[in-house]
Amino acid sequence: MMDLTDLFATRAGRMKASEIRELLKLLDQPDIISFAGGIPDPSLFPHEAFRQAYADVLGGPDANAALQYQVSEGYRPLRRWIAREMGRIGIPCDENNIFITSGSQQGLDYLGKLFLSPGDTALVTWPTYLGALQAFNAYEPRYDRLMPAGGNMTPDAYRQAASETGGAVKFAYLVPDFANPSGETLTLAQREAVLDLAEELGIAIIEDAAYAALRYSGEGVPPIAALDALRSGGIDQGRTIYCGSFSKILAPGLRVGWICAPRPMIEKLVLTKQASDLHSPSINQMVVHHVAEATYGAQVERTRTAYHARRDALLEALEHHMPKGVSWTKPDGGMFVWVTLPEGMDAVELLAHSVAEARVAFVPGSAFHADGGGRNTLRLSFTLADERAVTEGIPRLADLIRRSLPA
The missing domain is CATH 3.90.1150.10 (Aspartate Aminotransferase, domain 1)
Incomplete structure (x- = not known):
């Protein structure tokens, strides 16, 4: 055989x-x-909000749209809601900066596909989210250690190490708020240091914000994407790609996440999704929009x-x-x-x-x-x-x- x-x-x-x-x-x-x-x-x-939302969507004027193909960017009213939420946390944008994914895990897979050629370097923390390593591994990168708290790796040292495998440093990936797995949160100074390093290396930053809403104590710290927008003059001029999810607050089973990023990045992600699964499920996006509008806070x-x-x-x-x-x-x-x-x-x-x-x-x-x-x-x-x-x-x-x- x-x-x-x-x-x-x-x-x-x-x-x-x-x-x-x-x-x-x-x-x-x-x-x-x-x-x-x-x-x-x-x-x-x-549960009750979801039951009512499915009934409203399937029993209302949008029933056909809920069961039909959707644009690859995602359901526009949901993207508008997310854009408002991004503005609330200091990341001014509009729906054209928002891309809906089938969970934030799909977003990580797409970003690995877009950035990584075999031998390229991804900077990650030690430890880092296992799902990110799994998503990136398929694109055959090497990993180097990202040290937001400080270390002896200079931009030139990162470049030299990357060139020795025939690739280049492409991005820094991190979970700055209540990280999976460590639970640690980066200080404002550490976030600024990551931005400084990314600017010197000329690389992207992937900010995984899956847990950002779950703060129980201490003072909040601005997202890296917000700091980047202030530095660069707006989200479209920045280098930070913000990955969000409804899984930890509403429910993971619907598999609805999003990416907030500069428009040129969104355009490439749309092409990636068209070649992958066309779009995230229409009905799930519409239901999540209903529930988010009604109960998110x-x-x-x-x-x-x-x-x-x-x-x-x-x-x-x-x-x-x-x-x-x-x-x-x-x-x-x-x-x-x-x-x-x-x-x-x-x-x-x-x-x-x-x-x-x-x-x-x-x-x-x-x-x-x-x-x-x-x-x-x-x-x-x-x-x-x-x-x-x-x-x-x-x-x-x-x-x-x-x-x-x-x-």
Whole structure:
């Protein structure tokens, strides 16, 4: 029998299964306490608003349009709503700067396709969002470490390292607010430093803002795209591509995200989508528009209130139970806490024991490192962390860590 895998392009070798998606299967085991999946709590979804929106769309004058092909840019009223939201957070634009994607993950895939030739360099933080690495990997880049807090890499050093593989530095990708996986937020000075570096290198910035609305404490910091627009004289003169999503606030199942970017970038993204899936589902875009118009602000507050309490409970449990030598981030928002174990410990090995013995799941930190490093780190998600998860799961995990500490 012929093995068709022999015909695969070289990029197929860089496509790996998501450790997180595999861990989500554990959620089907009722005795597993999972801090693994970075997924929203479905009990917070605005179910009634969605039911009413689907009824209104399919029962109204737009029923035919909802079931018909759509322009590749996306449903215009939704793009107008998003443009107003962008203006509210300091990014003046109009609907021509907005492009609707099938979730923000599709946006990352398209951006990798547009920017990366084999051997080109993407600058990413260490650690960084696993889904971004998966999206970019298909286009065979090399990765270099982006250090917003400062480091010894100069623009010339980045250029030299990129040229040694026959490519160029193309963009810096980062999650500046409550990052997945670390939970950390860049300061204003760090955001300005990223802009400075991008200007010196002549590269784009991909600002992944999936968690930006989920702030529970601390003062807000302007988006990089807003700072860039001020520097450059407007969004169309800037270099920042802002990726947003409705998944964390409204619901992920409809797969509606967006990109806010200079118009020339939007034009290329439209061509990419035409060659891919033509457009995001019309009915989902129209329904999301209805729900966003009616409930977005209230939904943000509802979600913040719930996750704020769960973050606090998780941090308190870690403080009370974790052994000496273990540290963790204390995020001002988002969905994640990043735990660092003592040197010499391996979170991948720990996970196997944790699932088998403690019946607690988490994501090993090495999955979020482009070089496979960070073996002594792990990510905990608190969005589904109910009282049992905190009062039973964290003590079990802490006890396992205590017993696994290097002698």
